[in-house]
Amino acid sequence: AVLPRDLVGAVRALKQELRAVILAHYYQESQVQDIADYVGDSLGLSRQAADTEADVILFAGVHFMAETAKILNPDKQVLLPDLAAGCSLADTCPPAEFAQFKARYPDHVVISYINCSAAIKAMSDIICTSSNAVAIVQQIPPEQPILFAPDQNLGRYVMQKTGRDMVLWPGSCLVHETFSYQQLVKLKVRYPTAKIIAHPECETPVLSLADHIASTSGLLKYVQQDEAPEFIVVTEPGIIHQMQKAAPEKVFIPAPANNGCACNECPFMRLNTLEKVYLALRDRQPEITLAEEVRLAALAPLERMLAMSR
Numbered sequence: 413a414v415l416p417r418d419l420v421g422a423v424r425a426l427k428q429e430l431r432a433v434i435l436a437h438y439y440q441e442s443q444v445q446d447i448a449d450y451v452g453d454s455l456g457l458s459r460q461a462a463d464t465e466a467d468v469i470l471f472a473g474v475h476f477m478a479e480t481a482k483i484l485n486p487d488k489q490v491l492l493p494d495l496a497a498g499c500s501l502a503d504t505c506p507p508a509e510f511a512q513f514k515a516r517y518p519d520h521v522v523i524s525y526i527n528c529s530a531a532i533k534a535m536s537d538i539i540c541t542s543s544n545a546v547a548i549v550q551q552i553p554p555e556q557p558i559l560f561a562p563d564q565n566l567g568r569y570v571m572q573k574t575g576r577d578m579v580l581w582p583g584s585c586l587v588h589e590t591f592s593y594q595q596l597v598k599l600k601v602r603y604p605t606a607k608i609i610a611h612p613e614c615e616t617p618v619l620s621l622a623d624h625i626a627s628t629s630g631l632l633k634y635v636q637q638d639e640a641p642e643f644i645v646v647t648e649p650g651i652i653h654q655m656q657k658a659a660p661e662k663v664f665i666p667a668p669a670n671n672g673c674a675c676n677e678c679p680f681m682r683l684n685t686l687e688k689v690y691l692a693l694r695d696r697q698p699e700i701t702l703a704e705e706v707r708l709a710a711l712a713p714l715e716r717m718l719a720m721s722r
């Protein structure tokens with residue numbers, strides 16, 4: 413495709429013409445974050461999607477995020493720059509298997525992490541994100557058993573924070589599981605004054621080394637408030653772009669993957685580029701579509717989450 417020389421200007425013009433809003437996750441490449449109207453974590457992005465008055469939502473994130481925006485906005489057009497931007501974690505929870513698993517626990521309330529397909533949301537009672545998972549579980553009466561899906565690492569972290577037992581679906585994110593305890597210990601020896609900050613999708617041994625554990629927006633807030641001069645960032649390094657903007661005097665060290673390579677970047681998030689954002693707005697595709705029956709079933713647990721995390 414022939415692309416305009418001023419891609420940023422062209423995206424801005426198309427955005428105005430279509431009355432579109434661009435929502436971007438912190439794991440997007442810097443250029444994409446910089447063109448967005450709002451950059452946030454999964455909860456912030458869901459809130460923005462629920463409140464927007466735009467006609468078109470261009471979602472610079474992965475499929476389950478754009479799908480969430482569509483669930484909340486059936487009458488708006490939701491565009492995803494690359495339809496192949498999936499999620500390894502969402503893929504660890506196929507609907508047919510999950511239905512069988514859930515049937516074994518008929519008296520359990522099903523809390524699903526937002527990183528799952530609409531079909532899994534439709535089988536859930538409440539959705540949560542990494543920033544409200546603990547608060548949502550704390551609102552469930554103590555005698556009520558809980559089934560938590562699909563991320564077992566976040567599930568274990570929530571169990572530890574709340575003292576609740578939960579049945580866990582054995583899913584995980586390939587990006588957060590590349591971080592290793594050994595690599596992190598080595599890094600801490602090199603940077604003894606650095607604080608380790610980690611996302612709860614990391615495995616328990618990695619989390620045990622962290623000074624602070626939070627969602628992406630929680631980590632961003634922490635580096636602005638804490639006095640440490642250096643931070644070892646144990647999540648997808650896209651978030652460092654906003655950290656550098658918010659605290660330019662501080663140093664952010666991306667945690668390496670276990671073999672020392674740069675595969676700590678989410679390959680799905682990084683499929684979106686500024687060029688594809690432009691093309692999606694120009695062509696008004698790829699578009700997210702959903703069967704109304706699934707959408708309605710997935711909407712109820714999402715609305716429950718929004719109501720429980722005000």
Ligand code: 13P
Pocket residue numbers: 438452453454455527541542543611613626627628629
């Ligand atoms: P949050 O930004 O909500 O912490 O989620 C992280 C993530 O893995 C998104 O895919």
Ligand code: SF4
Pocket residue numbers: 439474498499500501502527585586587588648678679680681
């Ligand atoms: Fe999915 Fe992990 Fe990528 Fe987030 S970082 S979109 S959980 S694969």
